Amino acid sequence: MSWILLGLGLVLVVEGLAWALAPSLLEDMLEALRRLPVERRRLVGLAALAAGTALIWAARGLGG
Incomplete structure (x- = not known):
């Protein structure tokens, strides 16, 4: 279970960074x-x- 939580947390960190740093690029x-x-x-x-x-x-x- 800890591996699943770690994986989901890492995905959310990467997704959050992308939206925070380059929102217009993501929209494109x-x-x-x-x-x-x-x-x-x-x-x-x-x-x-x-x-x-x-x-x-x-x-x-x-x-x-």
Whole structure:
């Protein structure tokens, strides 16, 4: 359970920093995502899922 809370906390920190430091850039990125077809957005989501899984796997392998 502590790993889940740690992960969620890290996500919120990164998201909060992005919104605090570059809100207009995030709005532009959201608009660009809106223009992408649904299938492309799905592929982007799957790529992010794969990258996140690989990072977690690598972190655990390095001594987590």
